[in-house]
Structures are given as C-alpha cells and as structure tokens.
Amino acid sequence: MVSAQLKEMSEDECELEMTPMIDVTFLLLIFFMCTLKFKTLEGKLAAYLPKDVGVNQMQAEPIEKVEIRLDVVKEGTKLRPDGTAYKGEGRYVYDTDRVVRYSVGPRKTTSLDEVAKSLEELHQKDPESPATIDARPGIIYSDVVKVLDLALGADFTNITFVGSYE
C-alpha cells in the first residue's frame, strides 16, 4: 500500500493551492502591524548637560536655583517582576515599601504628589529659575525619571544634573 501511494505521489501533478498561502500572508501582515506598533511606544526626556568646559565661567551665578535632591530612606524589598520574592537572580523591582526622600528647595517630602505641588509653586514664583537634580547613592533610574518628569510637567525649562558621581 505504501509503495502504491508513493508511486501515486510521484506521478501526480502538483496543484498550486492559493488558500493556505493567502491565510499565511494575512497572518504575517497582522504580525507586521503588531510589531511596528510595539516599537514606537518609547519616548525620551531631554537631560541636557551644562556646556561649560573649563574654569572660565563668565556668569557669576547669582540665579536662584531650585535644587531637588533625592535620598534613599529605605531601599525597599526586592521582588521579582511578577511579584514573588526575589531570590538573587535576574531582574528585580522594588516593593511599595521603598521610601525616597525628595528635597525640593527648602521642603522635604517622601510623596511625589507633594513634589509636584512644590515644583509648580516654585516655578510660578520664578518662571526663569533653573532646576538641578542631585541623586544620591542608592537612587535608581526610575526615581530620577519620575522627578524629571514632574519638573518638565511644572514647565521648568532649564534642568541640569548635578551631584557626586558614585
């Protein structure tokens, strides 16, 4: 029976069937559309650095700056991205028990909403004032981005990064 089938197969004419190929084409079209969309979800925040190189600064800097400082009060428990306990391997995220102290000018707070309010007030008082972000050891990228985001939201136009590196 097998040999009969094989003989049949070698003698048959091959018919080109369009249906499955069209199905596959559509599947791939949809795949393309999803992939492209995924790529454009990234955004960027400008974090321009001061251009001053060398000691010869002609500006005397009497300008009032809004200094934002970030300190870690409590590092927080490390968790795996899915919420389970972190065992030391792989990527981790911090639990909600992480506490960061934000000092915005003279005010200190651990709440981002307060930071937002303070930044709005300070910007309204002096719309020209620059802001500086000073991140202390232990601060992670996400902490800084949130603060930078709030500063941009409060319409600060001159934001620089200062502080000790490591």
Place this chain on the structure above:
Amino acid sequence: MNLAKHDPETEMPMNMTPMIDVVFLLIIFFMIITDMTQQDLEELVLPVAAYAVPDKPDMDEWRPVLNIPYDGRWIVRQEVKYDPEVDDAKPEEERYKQIQLWLNEASLRMKKEHFTTPSHDDDAPTCSCGQTPYPHPQGSGVLIPGEALLIRADESTSFRHIQKVMEFCGIKGIEIWKVQLAVSEPEPDDKPKP
C-alpha cells in the same frame, strides 16, 4: 492547472509543500529583519513618564544609544562595554577605557554645532528644556557635538551608572552635552496628570 471545476463533490488533496516553504521563508525573513532593527535596543523595562517626547528615530541615520540594564552592564549595539562584575576588578584607568573610546568615536561622528551664546536653543525640537549654555572658554568659534546620546536604562538600574556616563560626556575631547533618557509612554487608560 485546473481552475475551472469547483464541483463540491471533487476531492481536493491538500498539498502542504508550498505552504510550508512559504512559512519557512517568512519566518526566516522576520527573524533577520527583527534582529537587524533591534540591535540598538536591549530588552529592559523603561520607567513611565508622562511628559516624554515620542521617540521616532530616523532608521537610516546613525544614533548613539547606550543601554544599561538592571545589572549595571553598559551595552552598545549588543557589545558589553563595561561590566561591573568583570571590570571593577581592574584599576581605575582601565575600567572605563572601552566606553570612553566609544564615546570619543560617537562624539567625533556627531554632527557639530557652534557653541552658541547664552540664549534658547532653537534647533532642539525634542527638548522642552532649552539649555542655556555658558560661554566656551575658547570662544564661540568652537564646534561641539550637536547630536544627542540616548541612554536607555532599566527601571531598577542604579542611577550612579548614568551619572558616571554623564561625567564622561563632559570631559574635554568628548563634550557631548545633549543627553536623552529613554522612558516609556504611559498607557492611554492611565490617570492623566493634573
């Protein structure tokens, strides 16, 4: 080819061969294309920011992108330029050699712009913070890199890595002053900012 007869009683043997060929061809095509477009971008989770400018890079243009995942490695186009586990054992001068080399190359490759006098920078369409630069000690005839370095870091990456990169950007010979921090845009159903 028998196109005419579509008698419902005729049995049509399903020929799998061309379909499988096409599927394989397309899988290979996708794999190659996806790999080529994703080389710049490492897989990491970016923090969300509401005031971000959407990232629409010109795919034909070169762009310096530095990825820093949660483990603190600095990766450029799939090459690890600095790995804390390996490089921290080296003496200070050697640790950051690779990254400094790359920053140097990037700086040289960037389109240059003139050092402008203190005023708002109009040729920075993506920046909502118009940096007012200080006068350059060598005068305004100096050309400095005018393109931005994109830093993509994971949510839990220690910020000191980014601070270190910024420090390197500032040194003489590199002088990259436009830095962009990659973030992800919020989902449409998130609470809008007040």
